[in-house]
Amino acid sequence: MTYCIGLMSGTSMDGIDAVLARFDQRGHPSLVASHSLALPPTLLTELHRLCSPADNEIDRMGRADRAIALCFAEAVQGLLAKTEIDAAQIAAIGSHGQTVRHHPDGRHAFTLQLGCPSTLAVASGIDVIADFRRKDIALGGQGAPLVPAFHHSLFRASTPRLIVNIGGIANLTCLNDQQVLGYDTGPGNTLMDAWCREHFQQSYDNGGQIAAGGQVNGALLKRLLAHPYFAQPLPKSTGRELFNLHWLHSQLGSLDAMPTEDVMATLLALTVQSIAKCAQNHAASGELYLCGGGAFNDELVRQLTIALPDYQIDTTAALGLDPQLVEGVAFAWLAWRHLNGLPGNLPAVTGAAREAVLGGRYPAR
Template sequence: MKELYLGQMSGTSADGIDTVLLEISDSGMQLLGQQAQPYSTELRQRVLRLCQPGDNEIAHMGELEYLLAEAYAEAALNLLAALDIPAARIRALGCHGQTLRHHPPSCATIPFTVQCGDPNIVAEKTGIATVADFRRRDMAVGGEGAPLVPAFHCAAFAAPTEKRVIVNIGGIANITDPHTGRGFDTGPGNTLMDGWIHRHSGVNYDAAGSWAASGTVQPTLLAQLLQQPYFQSPPPKSTGRELFNLDWLDQQLSGLAPMASADVQATLLELTATTILDAIRTHVGPCEALYVCGGGANNRHLMQRLAQLSEMRVATTAALGIDPQWVEAAAFAWLARQTLHALPGNKPVATGARREVILGAIYPA
């Protein structure tokens, strides 16, 4: 039986909401529609402010819960209107929410994770059963609560004839071996590059990696950055803005000779590529191809460096049937189906959980 699910993702880059419509049946899945809705400047600033400790956090988060929920509901209804599909045909909406803090067991004595965007409001405004709060059940059984996409990567991208790795480059980068389900966060994806170019140019990202391509990688800075213990720690592991942010970068730069800002950007891109490939070599082993999804797939210079440093075939997940921009949102549509069918959504080999569990809470329409 074919069922329709919406999936929504607003990632670490905090630039907006990706919404997809996924048709899922026992024989497979098909992406029927997609739409990106950017955050307003004010909403993005509210999100970024709460990603770091500050004053009056509870009040600010309460307001943001409401504002984000309205934005999620609007984005879902806009996509359905564009596709001329009534909400009544949608079985459920998988809404990840906006991560504000993620302190997993690997780096916190008392682990917790916070995703913002009230699913009660989303369900009420859309008239669609909403599945949310995916990460905390995995953490309740000792898992990192991340990454959750490996289970979807296995369902969508596994192939017996090719040894491949799926590389998701959002604000944070993660990898999945779709043959085993093993996956973990490798470190920064776009978050440091985005923050650095915003500081120096006022734009939110380095289009096609052109600014990084104009600079020269600084070996001393790269070596300094690679000393961060996270890169050597064994999986399962996950990370976020709490560790990899501009304050951390400033600390690394403080003891070094001044360097051109474009050279720093080039080195940050090299850090992303290097840590992804080091993680694959160490924990996956030889493979034939890398398939990239997430915003990093649009960074032409980053894709070139991955190909040059790996000497493997590097493509995007478009070659496997899903455009790289929509993979994470599709994953949460699929996870919503898992929840409604009482099926597990985590991969213990990826998150470190003691067992498979059903993820998420259901908010009926």
């Protein structure tokens, strides 16, 4: 048995999820413990600022890189405190890092995640596997999404099955006997969260209550769905570089006086319709399992169920894994793959030239 920790802080920046998993010789994980840690408000504000071009970015990024690594180490310590397992028993930490830029297309495509792995290794006393995405990009891939490989390992079935992770950005994995497909469908929670911060002084719409109290504006929804990303062929991935408040305000135009609750309702409809269209492109009916923070948005799940009446919709809890912990376990799994010299990407998903062992190893000693 091998113990690995997975750390995940996603586009929504709603906190750090730390997961301890035990792997058998085949690489099948069993969840041992989990721990969540909120980011300090000042660091959270700085990370949001770093997601958009601004002054003095390099100095600010360097400081944030180390600050969030120390938060990751604190999350690891909190996780291990819940168990009787010592740091010396952990083979490695798989750290996704905090994405602040993702430009996967063009000659000099790049992706950038903060969370200095050397600092994390020293502070935790555990070897760190990090920087998973850039090897895939070096091979001509998108560097994302990486979780479909894990979905295939853990959730594959003989009948069509979709796994939809709704974080800041939503991504979909289509599993069947013949192939695995995966890509970002578009905004998940990122636009809704940003609108909440701007107009409701809260970090997110709890349960979708604000959206449920508004009316969808058809004209705005049509404008939002006209974004070229939705028609872009696979492979593809996206982030806050495309879907952000600046873009949203540019689409509002003459509609900027509409009730803020109606904008929220329309943003939720954008997430629902973009996911539903992708699901229907794969199959008219089947199984769909949700994970990520969006799985806890009751209004979003209700509307997705209406949009896909012939799908059986549930969360990954029905498959044996808490929907909030799927990505954390995925990065523990990617660490295990690295330690065993096994590839962590799926070229059919990312567009990379070949499979590759992902990440670099940062020893604690």
